Amino acid sequence: MSDAELVLRSTRVITPEGTRAASVAVSAGTITAVLPYDAPVPEGTRLEDFGDDVLLPGLVDTHVHVNDPGRTEWEGFWTATRAAAAGGITTLVDMPLNSLPPTTTVENLRVKRQVAADKAHIDVGFWGGALPDNVKDLRPLHEAGVFGFKAFLSPSGVDEFPHLDQEQLARSLAEIASFDGLLIVHAEDPHHLEAAPQQGGPKYADFLASRPRDAEDTAIAQLIARAKRLHARVHVLHLSSSDALPLIAAAKADGVRLTVETCPHYLTLTAEEVPDGASEFKCCPPIREAANQDLLWQALADGTVDCVVTDHSPSTADLKTSDFATAWGGISGLQLSLAAVWTEARRRGHGLEDVVRWMSARTAALVGLDDRKGAIAAGRDADFAVLAPDETFTVDPAGLQHRNPVTAYAGKTLHGVVKSTWLRGERIVADGEFTPPKGHLLTRTP
């Protein structure tokens, strides 16, 4: 390690080969070697010894709604990236909607990048959006470096981002497949939603009945059929319905180019525990029953579900009314995702290596950043989280870095305290103290 500027040492370093005591050499922001724990550190090289705290690769969260510019009172690049950093996330990919403008043209992408540039405490990339009328914009956006395209198959919640009908989906997917891009899909079928009872009001059971599993299952089946026909790459966002797992597993076995994510709230919260009127728990598709959750965990364990991302989608508190039908749908949990997932994972007998695979390695691979992110290995960016996995804390929404102190995790006691987070070899947050923003704006690797 003669050329190392910095050595990070821990008795528990999570590498692709497993957890072991190691010294990680860093030079110019890149990991240059993973060495034995007691490798001699040359004079003049800075040594950071974390003792028994775990050194893991910074998380890569590919599903975050930053809402900036345009709805910055909901969140923003400054607050979102600070919250992410505090939670051990070093890369996020921003969703194309809820900001104004949405990321649906190259010009809009330019506006978004300009707004994010001096506010990003972590690395930030962008998804594009596939709308009924922007097929001509998809290839230029791809060439401008977006990581793929998001589409809705049912209303998105904001007027400026309309959903695709099946014919429009076919057209957009054919265009995206022509340059081997990635389509990421909010898969709920609008006809099944329309046919479901739409009670409204504060009862969670009524809200759950209004977003039935078969809406997800049907939309996913249709998407799989189209992906298979076009040999296109598709990704199912925020899977909630465990009933869709057999058809996902069958499609993967059949060679369909399909990946699937789920979210911390589906893995750690249950319909049974949501109080009536508590719309901080509202998201679409909804948090379902405990038995459904058990099957999602099984699917993560066996690889049917690939990865875990936050789908952090906050709003101001006044939009979280007690009527589930009209309240803003979105769960705020960016800063808490690692601790929330780890808390439940350990209870179910999973290791931190599993959490790292679901929340860093696989998400980095999803967006093609696995040459730079997602692992502690030579050649990757020196992005890390230092975690005390057995320490606990109780969630106080007012103490989070999110812009609005509303979260479904309020009052929960979680395992896993992030002691510090590092980006390209620089400590960007420790004990609630942040450095000025050092994040880069990322583009898809051509």
Ligand SMILES: [Zn+2]
């Ligand atoms: Zn989302």
